[in-house]
Amino acid sequence: MTTKTILYVAIGGHAVLAAPDAALEGWEVCRAATLAEAGRQLSARSFALGLLLVEDASAREALERFLHDHWRTHWIVVLPAPALAQPLWRQLIHDHCGDFHTWPIDIARLRHALGHAHGLAALRADHGAMAPRSAAAAVASLTGQSAAIARLRRQIVKVAAASAPVLISGESGSGKELAAQAVHAASARRAGPFVPINCGAIPASLIQSELFGYERGAFTGAARAKRGLIESAQGGSIFLDEIGDLPLELQANLLRFLQEKTIYRLGSTHSIAVDVRVIAASHVDLAQAVGRGAFREDLYYRLNVLALEVPPLRERKEDLLPLAEHFFHAFSSERAPRVKGFSSRAAQAIRDYDWPGNVRELINRVRRAMVMAEGRLIVPQDLGLSAARAPDQAAQLDHARIRAERDAIDASLLRAGRNITLAARDLGVSRMTLYRLLAKHGIEAPSRACYTGAQSGAVAVPGRVVTGK
Numbered sequence: 001m002t003t004k005t006i007l008y009v010a011i012g013g014h015a016v017l018a019a020p021d022a023a024l025e026g027w028e029v030c031r032a033a034t035l036a037e038a039g040r041q042l043s044a045r046s047f048a049l050g051l052l053l054v055e056d057a058s059a060r061e062a063l064e065r066f067l068h069d070h071w072r073t074h075w076i077v078v079l080p081a082p083a084l085a086q087p088l089w090r091q092l093i094h095d096h097c098g099d100f101h102t103w104p105i106d107i108a109r110l111r112h113a114l115g116h117a118h119g120l121a122a123l124r125a126d127h128g129a130m131a132p133r134s135a136a137a138a139v140a141s142l143t144g145q146s147a148a149i150a151r152l153r154r155q156i157v158k159v160a161a162a163s164a165p166v167l168i169s170g171e172s173g174s175g176k177e178l179a180a181q182a183v184h185a186a187s188a189r190r191a192g193p194f195v196p197i198n199c200g201a202i203p204a205s206l207i208q209s210e211l212f213g214y215e216r217g218a219f220t221g222a223a224r225a226k227r228g229l230i231e232s233a234q235g236g237s238i239f240l241d242e243i244g245d246l247p248l249e250l251q252a253n254l255l256r257f258l259q260e261k262t263i264y265r266l267g268s269t270h271s272i273a274v275d276v277r278v279i280a281a282s283h284v285d286l287a288q289a290v291g292r293g294a295f296r297e298d299l300y301y302r303l304n305v306l307a308l309e310v311p312p313l314r315e316r317k318e319d320l321l322p323l324a325e326h327f328f329h330a331f332s333s334e335r336a337p338r339v340k341g342f343s344s345r346a347a348q349a350i351r352d353y354d355w356p357g358n359v360r361e362l363i364n365r366v367r368r369a370m371v372m373a374e375g376r377l378i379v380p381q382d383l384g385l386s387a388a389r390a391p392d393q394a395a396q397l398d399h400a401r402i403r404a405e406r407d408a409i410d411a412s413l414l415r416a417g418r419n420i421t422l423a424a425r426d427l428g429v430s431r432m433t434l435y436r437l438l439a440k441h442g443i444e445a446p447s448r449a450c451y452t453g454a455q456s457g458a459v460a461v462p463g464r465v466v467t468g469k
């Protein structure tokens with residue numbers, strides 16, 4: 001019989017005293033009295049199952065970070081009943097916990113829940129799936145409270161359940177790869193590999209053999225046969241970042257792979273069947289690249305079956321401080337011990353800045369500030385940001401920026417005869433971005449509010465992703 005092991009985390013004195021030992025008879029119990037101690041135990045060994053006793057509902061934020069970091073464990077939480085009335089607590093349970101109980105503990109029910117969870121954990125272990133327990137846990141890696149990021153998380157869950165290719169657009173550093181990882185982790189392929197490739201970073205002369213592999217003797221120096229990256233993603237997902245940089249002749253090979261689900265290694269005439277989901281990303285507008293002849297139209301429609309767009313940080317300012325806090329904690333081992341957090345001036349400077357390098361730039365600035373700060377709190381200069389502008393100046397600038405944006409959209413729609421595709425092209429943004437801008441400025445969208453992906457029959461509607469047949 002296998003030993004039933006559990007990590008038992010009891011935060012708060014009474015909880016420890018009222019420990020439900022009767023429910024844990026026959027279990028090997030490893031105890032922790034703080035989240036930090038539990039974190040240390042989890043970094044030393046993995047636990048399929050964790051029981052978390054929470055005495056005080058005020059610990060929610062710390063708990064959320066902890067559960068976010070330790071999603072591989074199946075958590076059962078015992079908490080004060082009043083916490084269930086709070087939306088944030090309900091969200092935490094929904095996103096991170098397999099089951100919940102309230103004080104006082106019903107021992108029989110808890111014993112049953114633990115046994116049940118242990119059975120399921122054993123099944124998961126049999127399948128070797130060290131993957132998120134649920135789609136919700138997989139998308140929780142995308143930190144942010146804005147409506148835009150919440151919508152993206154919902155779209156990822158839908159897209160993950162389908163099997164068609166995914167095309168992710170968004171500016172550099174906005175989180176496209178993280179979104180792709182979440183699609184994979186929330187999908188049925190999560191136990192398989194996730195293989196990321198930056199098409200722009202591999203020299204054109206090597207990319208064919210890297211992606212498709214080669215046979216022995218295929219070229220001078222090919223002493224042994226080698227599997228390509230697509231083959232190495234067998235059963236999982238391949239993430240083709242900067243797909244717009246793929247040379248045209250390789251685009252044809254990729255298209256063949258998407259259509260036939262087979263590949264040919266360089267120097268071979270034998271086809272190899274490969275079961276891999278393609279997730280592609282681009283920071284340039286691929287529709288425009290098609291227009292310029294730099295990207296194959298047929299490949300574009302093959303890839304663009306399910307489209308996701310990661311909005312730039314400046315369009316989701318509500319995410320800035322939660323993200324900054326998140327990275328402050330994530331990199332806490334690097335910070336000077338005296339540095340305790342952000343000053344209100346730093347928070348204001350973070351909100352005022354436009355973040356052209358998106359989340360990647362935010363990470364870099366926060367890490368730098370954590371090392372460089374001289375006081376207890378990070379100030380704007382530590383982040384390399386000038387102190388916040390006087391509020392009236394900032395407001396004027398915002399006002400001018402918003403007006404200019406609205407005027408440009410109005411003018412484009414007029415020029416394009418209210419055709420969304422033409423107006424988006426005219427403005428140099430994707431159609432999804434234009435729909436978002438229309439909503440932001442309260443401009444009524446032209447009546448044809450959706451477009452059809454020609455080959456795939458897919459329909460993309462703002463805020464929703466719908467697969468065609």
Ligand SMILES: Nc1ncnc2c1ncn2[C@@H]1O[C@H](COP(=O)(O)OP(=O)(O)OP(=O)(O)O)[C@@H](O)[C@H]1O
Pocket residue numbers: 141142143144170171172173174175176177178179241283323359360363
């Ligand atoms: N919402 C988020 N929550 C937490 N971390 C994030 C979030 N978005 C992005 N990141 C982090 O920001 C960094 C940049 O993100 P990522 O590499 O996914 O961007 P990208 O759009 O793929 O960039 P590029 O186009 O340059 O390849 C990564 O370290 C990623 O983990």
